[in-house]
Amino acid sequence: MAALGARLRAIRQQWRLSLREVEQRSRRIARERGDLSYKVSASWLKRLESDEHELTVHKLIALAEIYSIHTDQLIGSTYTAEAQPLSDECPSPNATILLNEGSRKSRAKRLSSATPFPDQTTLLPTENGPFPASHRHGVIGKLDLSLDPMIPAGSIVRIDTVNREISSTKAWTHVFQRPIYFLKSPEGYVCGWCELDSNSEWLTLIPHPRSAASTRRWRYRTEVESLGRVIAVVIRSGE
Numbered sequence: 001m002a003a004l005g006a007r008l009r010a011i012r013q014q015w016r017l018s019l020r021e022v023e024q025r026s027r028r029i030a031r032e033r034g035d036l037s038y039k040v041s042a043s044w045l046k047r048l049e050s051d052e053h054e055l056t057v058h059k060l061i062a063l064a065e066i067y068s069i070h071t072d073q074l075i076g077s078t079y080t081a082e083a084q085p086l087s088d089e090c091p092s093p094n095a096t097i098l099l100n101e102g103s104r105k106s107r108a109k110r111l112s113s114a115t116p117f118p119d120q121t122t123l124l125p126t127e128n129g130p131f132p133a134s135h136r137h138g139v140i141g142k143l144d145l146s147l148d149p150m151i152p153a154g155s156i157v158r159i160d161t162v163n164r165e166i167s168s169t170k171a172w173t174h175v176f177q178r179p180i181y182f183l184k185s186p187e188g189y190v191c192g193w194c195e196l197d198s199n200s201e202w203l204t205l206i207p208h209p210r211s212a213a214s215t216r217r218w219r220y221r222t223e224v225e226s227l228g229r230v231i232a233v234v235i236r237s238g239e
Contacts, residue, residue, distance in 0.1 A: 005051035011067050014048075016176055019045050026062045032132060038062040068158075068234040079094060134162045136228065138182055138191065145213040146192035146205060150175065155235045157182065157191060161228035166194050166220070175208075180230040185216070186223055191230065196220060 012022060021040035026040040037058040047053045055063075140147075140155045151157070159182045172178045183190050183205070193206040203220040207213040217222035 004055065005049040008045075008063065009049040011042045011069065011182075012045075015067060017066075022063070022066055024064045026059075029065055030061045040066075048093075065232070068232050071085045093199065125209040134160060135231075136182075137160055137209075137220045138189065142189055144190055145207070145211050145228060147180065147208045148213070150210075151191070151207050151233055152235065155233055157230045157234075159228040160231045163229040163231075166196050166200075166226055168196055180233075182230055184225045184227055186220060190216075191228075194226075 011060060012019075016225050017025075022040055022045055023042045026038060030036050030038040035058065037056070038061065040059050044059075045052060048059075079145055079157060136159045138157050138159060140151055140157065142153045144153070157180075166181060167179050178193055180191060181194050183192075183194070184204075186206075190205060193208075195204045195206055196202070197204075200220060203218055203224050206218040207217075
């Protein structure tokens with residue numbers, strides 16, 4: 001396990017997260033679970049990445065959730081810096097699908113058995129799972145190019161359904177901090193950045209600058225509904 005610190009640092013850098021950003025996300029996990037042992041301070045993580053600390057169970061769980069990776073893959077000897085964060089590959093549907101709770105493997109198996117994939121977005125029933133009841137999951141479909149290539153087709157997103165309000169402030173400093181929302185639009189489910197007009201009457205879906213998608217606009221709450229804010233993304237490895 002001598003290379004554990006280097007592996008953890010490689011994963012964090014792959015997600016382009018600073019030590020401080022990991023600490024901030026771990027605080028949210030600690031609040032949600034009501035246990036401060038899930039908090040990962042920036043100074044503690046820096047020492048861990050230098051192999052000057054032992055990794056505790058609660059902090060392992062917190063890091064796995066922040067990096068959207070299985071705990072066994074997070075510390076496993078098979079992980080390399082070049083590997084993508086997701087090992088459970090999930091085939092891309094033709095439209096964005098809202099997934100039920102459960103392990104990524106079971107969700108991927110359910111999707112892979114759906115042949116052919118539906119052209120329209122499909123809403124699946126919820127089930128008991130390891131995440132809070134307020135969290136849902138979606139998989140980005142081939143027709144949802146809003147945040148491509150940053151979040152390509154086949155990516156799995158975790159949605160906090162409690163945090164549905166579209167933020168009217170611009171407190172973010174770069175695109176990886178910009179809030180992402182999972183929406184139910186007249187055309188189906190879409191995932192992307194959103195802007196409201198000064199009266200909060202119109203919602204505009206803003207595509208990634210390198211995306212082939214166009215800007216779309218709907219009447220907020222009348223024509224389009226926010227199902228929640230995306231709080232984690234798992235990018236599918238390979239094609």
